[in-house]
Amino acid sequence: MSRKETPFFVGYLPLPRGLGGFVALVSVALVALFAAAALLIGGTQDAPQDAAFRFDYGRQTVTGVVELTPYPLLRVTEGNDLIPPGKTLMMTAAGKSGVDMRAMGLEGKLAQVSGVVLERGTIDMIQLRGGRRGIQAAEGEAPAMQTEPLGRWRLAGEICDGKCLYGAMRPGRGLAHKACANLCIIGDVPPVFVTTQPVEGQDFMLITGPDGTRLPKEAYDFVGQFVTLEGDLERRGDVLVLRLDTPTIALVDG
Amino acid sequence: MTTAEAILTAVTWWGVIGGIVAVVFLGYGIDRIDEDADGAFVFRPLLVPGIVVIWPLVLWRWYCLASGRDHWAHRHRPRRHRHRIFAYAMPIAIVAVIVAGLAVRQSWPDHIAPERLSPPAEDSQ
Numbered sequence: 001m002s003r004k005e006t007p008f009f010v011g012y013l014p015l016p017r018g019l020g021g022f023v024a025l026v027s028v029a030l031v032a033l034f035a036a037a038a039l040l041i042g043g044t045q046d047a048p049q050d051a052a053f054r055f056d057y058g059r060q061t062v063t064g065v066v067e068l069t070p071y072p073l074l075r076v077t078e079g080n081d082l083i084p085p086g087k088t089l090m091m092t093a094a095g096k097s098g099v100d101m102r103a104m105g106l107e108g109k110l111a112q113v114s115g116v117v118l119e120r121g122t123i124d125m126i127q128l129r130g131g132r133r134g135i136q137a138a139e140g141e142a143p144a145m146q147t148e149p150l151g152r153w154r155l156a157g158e159i160c161d162g163k164c165l166y167g168a169m170r171p172g173r174g175l176a177h178k179a180c181a182n183l184c185i186i187g188d189v190p191p192v193f194v195t196t197q198p199v200e201g202q203d204f205m206l207i208t209g210p211d212g213t214r215l216p217k218e219a220y221d222f223v224g225q226f227v228t229l230e231g232d233l234e235r236r237g238d239v240l241v242l243r244l245d246t247p248t249i250a251l252v253d254g
Numbered sequence: 255m256t257t258a259e260a261i262l263t264a265v266t267w268w269g270v271i272g273g274i275v276a277v278v279f280l281g282y283g284i285d286r287i288d289e290d291a292d293g294a295f296v297f298r299p300l301l302v303p304g305i306v307v308i309w310p311l312v313l314w315r316w317y318c319l320a321s322g323r324d325h326w327a328h329r330h331r332p333r334r335h336r337h338r339i340f341a342y343a344m345p346i347a348i349v350a351v352i353v354a355g356l357a358v359r360q361s362w363p364d365h366i367a368p369e370r371l372s373p374p375a376e377d378s379q
Contacts, residue, residue, distance in 0.1 A: 153371060
């Protein structure tokens with residue numbers, strides 16, 4: 001009785017005859033399968049926008065008036081080539097933390113800030129250096145700063161954390177970034193609302209709770225998802241600030 | 255309580271319970287179910303992270319070994335008869351998860367235009 005030899009693979013022995021074609025076929029099929037999967041899945045993702053830490057600009061030091069929205073803004077009065085006077089900067093600290101405590105005693109006063117810029121289009125944020133080197137009171141009288149009310153708006157878009165959106169992460173928005181964004185916002189990094197269409201010439205705006213409060217916890221579940229909401233809008237320098245009317249926030253269907 | 259807080263609270267309690275189980279098991283239980291561990295202590299801290307993660311399994315195995323319900327021959331029997339099931343189930347599950355994720359993904363609502371509901375107030379600060 002003849003007995004057909006069945007090739008049997010043993011890891012530490014040479015590949016048996018008869019299995020070479022099978023292994024080659026499976027190898028090519030696997031590479032092709034994963035390449036196709038990578039292309040298909042990658043094709044469904046939005047391209048991250050041109051946003052990044054601008055370490056190439058070097059450390060920036062400017063002076064301005066600190067405003068608490070409650071998230072701190074710097075209305076620049078003495079700038080430099082990169083950050084001209086009249087610009088408004090959101091401020092953050094290293095990691096997933098804001099600078100609220102450091103800016104609190106400087107509200108309405110002149111302060112000198114120093115750090116590295118994050119840039120996304122025309123929108124800037126500055127990550128301050130540690131301690132007093134990052135933010136300290138400056139000499140001089142703080143000029144009065146105007147806040148321009150823009151009325152009540154209904155908007156569609158996405159709540160993000162400003163730091164990741166402005167280039168600390170790529171992509172710094174979307175559902176996959178939700179947990180990171182929430183941790184940043186819990187750490188007092190300024191939250192930002194990205195609108196579907198420009199509002200008063202801006203696609204981004206700082207978003208706060210109503211009446212000068214922080215973004216309410218009820219909004220955390222909606223971060224990173226597409227929502228509609230209503231709120232009062234105001235302009236502070238070249239930054240818009242949206243005061244969220246919390247009960248109006250809702251997920252967009254589809 | 256937000257979803258994030260609920261997840262964080264659940265993970266925290268899982269870790270707390272796991273830490274308690276680790277202390278009790280490594281300080282008391284392991285000597286009674288593994289004679290090789292008797293008098294050996296340096297390796298025990300290395301087991302803490304694993305016990306914190308899978309403490310229900312640790313408790314179950316501790317119960318089985320301490321009560322005599324364990325059948326070592328069964329425990330060491332290879333589960334090869336289940337490999338085929340998982341070989342088919344895993345790629346199907348991966349594809350299903352990806353497809354489901356894409357299916358429920360929201361579309362950027364660029365059809366919703368900003369709408370001013372009321373004009374700005376006259377006064378400014």
